[in-house]
Amino acid sequence: MATVEVPQEKKAESTIPAPTQSTPKTITLRISRFNPSENAETKFEEFKIPVQKWTTVLEAILYVKQNLDHSIAVRYSCRQASCGSCGMKINGKPRLACYTKISELESNVVTVEPMNNFPIIRDLAVDFKQLFSTHKKMKPFIVNEESEVLPGTKEFVQTPQDLEKFLQFSYCIKCGLCNSACPTMATDKSFVGPQGLAQAYRYTVDNRDQGKKERLKIVDQSHGIWRCHFAGSCSNVCPKGVDPAMAIQLLRGYLLGFRT
Amino acid sequence: MTEQFSNREGIKGMINPTRYGLHRVAYWMQRLSGLGLLAYLIGHIYETSTILNGKAAWNNMLSLTETPGGHMVLVLVIGMCVFHTGNGIRLMISEGGKGVGKPGQPEYPYRASSLNSKQRLCIWVSIALAALAMMYGAGVLFGD
Numbered sequence: 001m002a003t004v005e006v007p008q009e010k011k012a013e014s015t016i017p018a019p020t021q022s023t024p025k026t027i028t029l030r031i032s033r034f035n036p037s038e039n040a041e042t043k044f045e046e047f048k049i050p051v052q053k054w055t056t057v058l059e060a061i062l063y064v065k066q067n068l069d070h071s072i073a074v075r076y077s078c079r080q081a082s083c084g085s086c087g088m089k090i091n092g093k094p095r096l097a098c099y100t101k102i103s104e105l106e107s108n109v110v111t112v113e114p115m116n117n118f119p120i121i122r123d124l125a126v127d128f129k130q131l132f133s134t135h136k137k138m139k140p141f142i143v144n145e146e147s148e149v150l151p152g153t154k155e156f157v158q159t160p161q162d163l164e165k166f167l168q169f170s171y172c173i174k175c176g177l178c179n180s181a182c183p184t185m186a187t188d189k190s191f192v193g194p195q196g197l198a199q200a201y202r203y204t205v206d207n208r209d210q211g212k213k214e215r216l217k218i219v220d221q222s223h224g225i226w227r228c229h230f231a232g233s234c235s236n237v238c239p240k241g242v243d244p245a246m247a248i249q250l251l252r253g254y255l256l257g258f259r260t
Numbered sequence: 261m262t263e264q265f266s267n268r269e270g271i272k273g274m275i276n277p278t279r280y281g282l283h284r285v286a287y288w289m290q291r292l293s294g295l296g297l298l299a300y301l302i303g304h305i306y307e308t309s310t311i312l313n314g315k316a317a318w319n320n321m322l323s324l325t326e327t328p329g330g331h332m333v334l335v336l337v338i339g340m341c342v343f344h345t346g347n348g349i350r351l352m353i354s355e356g357g358k359g360v361g362k363p364g365q366p367e368y369p370y371r372a373s374s375l376n377s378k379q380r381l382c383i384w385v386s387i388a389l390a391a392l393a394m395m396y397g398a399g400v401l402f403g404d
Contacts (some may be wrong), residue, residue: 017359051403093279126267181280183287186269205363229353230282231291232375241366245283246374254355 024050027102029060032113033038040244044111045069051102055093056129057110058097061124075121081239084175088124096239102223115180123229132174134196135188136219140203143211156208169202169247171240178234178244190223194234197225201247204254216255283375286383290347293340293354300337331401334349339390346386 007140034042043159047064049251065072076086079098083136086097093150094115118126147157178194179185185193200215228248235245253259271291295400324330354360354374361373 064404114267116267116273118267120267131368164365165363168366171366175328183274183284186273187271189266191266200368223353230283230351230374231280231287231373233280234285235372236280236372239369241368241372243361243363243366243372243374245372246360246363249354249360249374250363252355256356258358259358 001182002038006028011060012071020214024052025108026103026213027051027060027107031061031065031123032111033072034114035122036120037096039072039254052102055102056098056169057088057095057100057102057105057112059111060102060110061097073125073174074120075125081197083172086175087126087180089115089116094177094237096175096177097241101125111224115176117174117180119186126176128174128176129195131174131195132180135174135199137192138196138200138203139211139215140199141220142203142206143214144208145210148256157250158207162207165205165207166202169205169242169244172198172202172242173240175239177237178242179237181233181237183231184229184234188227191227192219192224194228194248196249197228197251198234198242198244201251204251216251219251220255225255228252265306270329281375282380282383286347286386289343290351293344296340297337297344298341300333315332328402331398334401335394339394342393343386343390346389347383350382350386 012046029047029049033045034040047068047121049060049068051061054088056079058074061072061074062076065074065248074086074088074097076098077083078085081096081099084096086209087094088097089095090100090112091096091107091110097112114120114124114126114157118128118131121127130168146153147156161189172195174195174197178198182191182194184191197219200219204212204215225248228245230245230249232245235243250259274286275291307321307325311318325334350359359376359378361376364373376404
């Protein structure tokens with residue numbers, strides 16, 4: 001069998017200090033269980049699990065799923081706060097499970113529940129049907145009859161200043177945390193919600209778009225933009241810095257005639 | 261769909277002032293003070309309407325407000341009125357798109373511009389003004 005000789009200098013002891021080892025500790029993970037096909041009662045199940053200082057809540061849930069209880073229903077995908085799938089209520093506040101480290105919660109008991117204001121499918125998985133349908137209603141695309149690129153036409157020119165007006169709002173990953181934190185969503189099931197309103201603003205302010213009138217008509221209704229009372233909770237929980245509360249107030253500026 | 265399936269937080273979640281910072285507290289106080297002032301308005305209309313039943317009925321009603329309990333209610337009304345006005349002005353300006361910051365490239369750790377320090381200062385000023393007005397009112401009502 002061939003052997004590989006390690007060069008002498010590589011064998012020398014490294015001068016780079018070894019990374020500090022994290023002391024693993026044991027926490028209690030309380031998971032909300034709800035299966036509508038079995039019974040309509042929510043109960044909590046507790047699991048003692050080992051965690052490191054870098055362990056995320058999603059990793060903790062997956063540890064339970066792998067080793068202790070395979071039946072836990074949880075939705076996740078990218079594990080890097082890009083897909084918006086793993087939104088849930090963690091210790092009472094809506095957060096992304098993949099983006100929340102257990103160490104930052106500073107508690108030995110971590111409680112995970114499905115996001116509020118969304119129908120529960122099972123355990124931690126919620127139904128996004130309403131969020132997506134509201135998003136579609138806002139016409140989340142550029143409305144412009146001349147937008148087709150044909151031979152002899154060019155792309156639209158946008159300055160960095162034009163881009164900056166909507167870029168922040170285009171970072172929305174549709175995780176639903178804002179809708180879950182919103183106090184109006186808590187009581188009004190027909191409310192458009194901060195996610196939809198922020199997206200309406202994102203396209204309205206885009207200088208390539210010509211659908212402002214249509215979108216303002218959509219949000220200017222009894223369960224639309226006027227039901228927002230600027231509690232700021234949506235912006236408080238947004239994991240991507242979208243700031244829906246700002247978008248809503250700026251959009252309202254158009255309707256009140258402060259902006260054109 | 262039943263309430264449990266819909267998992268809506270309901271009024272319990274709406275009135276919970278914790279979890280989301282100062283803006284949510286201000287939202288809760290604005291709603292609470294609004295309801296309080298509405299209740300006071302109804303009570304006040306009822307109180308003044310007693311004058312229609314003659315001088316004795318009016319004096320009887322006045323004597324109710326001249327008790328320590330009545331004074332406490334009035335002090336509370338002063339506080340609610342001042343906070344609701346101060347915070348209400350902040351909200352009216354903000355809801356027109358003024359003072360909520362400018363959109364820009366968000367940078368980690370993503371502090372929301374709409375929840376900026378000017379907004380927070382306005383909330384604190386409204387609270388401080390309400391507290392000062394309550395103290396002044398208490399001084400006038402409970403003073404000799």
